[in-house]
Amino acid sequence: MTTPPAVISPERWLCQLFASQAAASGGIVRRGLRDVDRIVGRTRFVHEIKWRGFRAIENAGQVVIFCNHNPVRPLC
Incomplete structure (x- = not known):
């Protein structure tokens, strides 16, 4: 039997997201839109x-966040 996940506050979720190693080093993080909508809106x-000056794209129920200020250019 699995234990349901603990409830997390929107503030803590955002803090954990943007404090992740990938985000802190200017990398890329991915999250499900379902979680985004459910936890923070x-x-x-x-x-x-936008406040952080990052860019994000959405595809197939996922959001990819580019945690840097570089331009995002589609390849095709």
């Missing part, structure tokens, strides 16, 4: 990304 999530 899309409006706040987008605000936090």
Whole structure:
């Protein structure tokens, strides 16, 4: 029997996301939109990304966040 995950506050979730090693080093992180909507809400999530000067894209229920200030250019 599995234990259901503990409830996490939006503030803690965002803090953990942006404090991750990948985010802190200017890398890329990925999260499910379902979690984003359930835990913090899309409006706040987008605000936090823009406030940090990052970029994000959405595809197939996932969001990919580029945790740096470099431009994002599609290859095709």
